[in-house]
Amino acid sequence: MTAIAHRYEFVYLFDVTNGNPNGDPDAGNxxxxxxxxxxxxxxxxxxxxxxxxxxALDKEGGPGHAIYMQExxxxxxxxxxxxxxxxxxxxxxxGYKKLPKDEAKAREITAWMCTNFFDVRTxxxxxxxxxxxxxxxxxxxxxxxxxxxxxxxxxxxxxxxxVTTEKEAEAQSGDNRTMGRKHILPYGLYRAHGFVSAKLxxxxxxxxxxxxLLWRALIxxxxxxxxxxxxxxxxxxxxxxxxxxxxxxxxxxxxxxTVKVERATLEDDGPARSFADYRVHIDAEALxxxxxxxxxx
Amino acid sequence: MAFGxxxxxxxxxxxxxxxxxxxxxxxxxxxxxxxxRGILEAIxxxxxxxxxxxxxxxxxxxxxxxxxxxxxxGKLSPASAAKAMKAGSTAGLATxxxxxxxxxxxTVLRDVRYLIxxxxxxxxxxxxxxxxxxxxxxxxxxxxxxxxxHAPCLGVREFPASFALLEDDAPAPLPDDGVEADKDLGWMxxxxxxxxxxxxxxxxxxxxxxxxxxxxxxxxxxKA
Numbered sequence: 265m266t267a268i269a270h271r272y273e274f275v276y277l278f279d280v281t282n283g284n285p286n287g288d289p290d291a292g293n294x295x296x297x298x299x300x301x302x303x304x305x306x307x308x309x310x311x312x313x314x315x316x317x318x319x320a321l322d323k324e325g326g327p328g329h330a331i332y333m334q335e336x337x338x339x340x341x342x343x344x345x346x347x348x349x350x351x352x353x354x355x356x357x358x359g360y361k362k363l364p365k366d367e368a369k370a371r372e373i374t375a376w377m378c379t380n381f382f383d384v385r386t387x388x389x390x391x392x393x394x395x396x397x398x399x400x401x402x403x404x405x406x407x408x409x410x411x412x413x414x415x416x417x418x419x420x421x422x423x424x425x426x427v428t429t430e431k432e433a434e435a436q437s438g439d440n441r442t443m444g445r446k447h448i449l450p451y452g453l454y455r456a457h458g459f460v461s462a463k464l465x466x467x468x469x470x471x472x473x474x475x476x477l478l479w480r481a482l483i484x485x486x487x488x489x490x491x492x493x494x495x496x497x498x499x500x501x502x503x504x505x506x507x508x509x510x511x512x513x514x515x516x517x518x519x520x521x522t523v524k525v526e527r528a529t530l531e532d533d534g535p536a537r538s539f540a541d542y543r544v545h546i547d548a549e550a551l552x553x554x555x556x557x558x559x560x561x
Numbered sequence: 562m563a564f565g566x567x568x569x570x571x572x573x574x575x576x577x578x579x580x581x582x583x584x585x586x587x588x589x590x591x592x593x594x595x596x597x598r599g600i601l602e603a604i605x606x607x608x609x610x611x612x613x614x615x616x617x618x619x620x621x622x623x624x625x626x627x628x629x630x631x632x633x634x635g636k637l638s639p640a641s642a643a644k645a646m647k648a649g650s651t652a653g654l655a656t657x658x659x660x661x662x663x664x665x666x667x668t669v670l671r672d673v674r675y676l677i678x679x680x681x682x683x684x685x686x687x688x689x690x691x692x693x694x695x696x697x698x699x700x701x702x703x704x705x706x707x708x709x710x711h712a713p714c715l716g717v718r719e720f721p722a723s724f725a726l727l728e729d730d731a732p733a734p735l736p737d738d739g740v741e742a743d744k745d746l747g748w749m750x751x752x753x754x755x756x757x758x759x760x761x762x763x764x765x766x767x768x769x770x771x772x773x774x775x776x777x778x779x780x781x782x783x784k785a
Contacts, residue, residue, distance in 0.1 A: 288629065289629045289630075289631070289664050290627065290628075290629040290666065296628075298626070299626065300626070300671065305628075307628070307630050307719070308719040309630055309631070309632070309719070313658075325651070330651040330654075330655075331655070332637070332654070332655055332656060333633065333655070333656055333658055334655045334656065334657050334658065370639065372646075373639050373642045373643055373646065376642065376645075376646045377637075377642055380645075380651045381651065389637060390636050390637070391636060391637040391638075391639055391642065401711070401718075403711070405711070405712050405714070405718050405719075405721060406719065407573075407719060407720065407721050408573070408574070408719060408720075410573075457721065459711075459712035459721060461709075461710065461711035461712060463710045463711060464710075464711045509708075511703065511708040511709065511710065512706070512707060512708045512709060513706060513707070513708065514706065514707045515706075515707025515723065515724070515725060516707065516712060516721070516723065517707075517723035518707060
């Protein structure tokens with residue numbers, strides 16, 4: 265597979281309606297908030313998880329598209345077997361802690377991982393430390409997604425007409441009910457920025473096909489991530505800047521600044537409750553030379 | 562400034578992890594010379610050259626924020642990868658995130674902006690056609706155009722860094738109001754000595770008028 269030949273940056277907009285896009289473990293699973301601005305946050309790793317899950321669904325682990333970081337609740341017995349019957353003898357001092365001293369062997373392992381695993385090829389992976397070849401830095405980099413405007417988390421109390429244990433049932437003398445809690449955002453439009461380095465893609469073999477798959481994953485990943493907590497989430501815009509060269513032709517922040525997300529009506533008409541309340545505008549005039557912009561969504 | 566480069570870097574968040582607090586990451590108050598070098602290398606680097614950070618200007622007040630995320634605890638062992646290679650199948654080679662989950666908090670910096678002054682010297686791997694002037698020109702051209710090898714980051718890759726070249730004739734920007742101009746930042750990582758088995762070396766960082774003078778790598782006050 266030939267690697268991609270252009271540098272890319274992308275602006276990704278997605279929204280949530282009556283749901284929790286990314287809970288904060290520090291705050292009892294409330295939607296993440298930036299405490300200074302009250303804007304919502306979705307971490308980079310949350311988005312990467314959804315990309316991985318989409319690729320796993322779409323390719324069903326086909327050749328070259330296995331996923332290394334998996335979400336699954338079965339025991340991985342083969343992993344343990346892998347520790348036995350090896351043809352690389354463990355290092356006398358470090359055991360298996362370090363990569364084989366033989367750098368060629370180390371590179372071979374890394375290359376094989378990149379060829380077979382989509383997420384290693386895309387996001388990189390740390391395969392122990394010691395030799396640089398053991399750490400793959402992937403070409404695709406995502407920042408945190410931030411909501412365009414401050415969001416308001418609501419706490420919704422819910423009841424369940426059943427209890428978990430007999431003890432609870434006795435305590436309630438047969439009136440079996442428990443109360444629960446859900447945190448939702450009535451609405452939030454989030455904006456994330458991403459980067460794709462052609463130079464790092466050369467090292468992992470991240471190809472044009474992989475790039476198209478990445479775009480498809482971004483566009484469709486919420487369609488396969490429905491759950492009680494998420495509410496309605498949808499990808500709204502994917503704006504991709506392609507540089508003419510591998511090194512790039514313009515600073516990334518200049519490109520991101522050309523995408524403006526504003527309220528559709530300029531007079532303040534209360535809190536936004538749908539994507540129709542926003543207007544996305546790309547300032548094509550301000551685009552530097554050598555940059556082509558494409559709206560995939 | 563004929564032989565050095567000056568570059569402005571800024572971003573929403575940053576995490577220059579203190580080595581003594583790696584598990585629940587806590588960032589240093591300011592960018593380390595090591596992280597600054599990484600940003601410069603993201604723009605231009607060759608084995609023939611070696612960047613040295615001279616000065617770091619802190620242009621925004623130092624503020625922190627806490628973020629907790631689910632992370633995985635383990636790393637892939639090359640042994641199991643080798644095993645799968647031999648078997649010619651990826652079956653069973655995976656990390657199941659829900660079995661290897663760790664929730665870790667990170668105390669990270671908010672809204673940072675720095676001016677990095679640096680120069681480089683040629684290493685032993687420099688060929689006959691490598692010269693400081695040539696590489697400096699390449700660096701300046703790239704930084705001016707916003708070109709980079711990969712997107713530079715502020716300590717960790719989820720916090721991308723925006724950068725812009727500060728031209729030779731431009732004055733250094735003044736720090737914002739609210740920057741504590743004079744501060745003893747304590748012992749801080751200078752860089753990691755890769756020639757000596759990855760030994761970290763430290764220096765005593767002082768901020769005077771918003772500027773940290775970084776001692777040269779060989780200086781006596783840089784201690785391993």
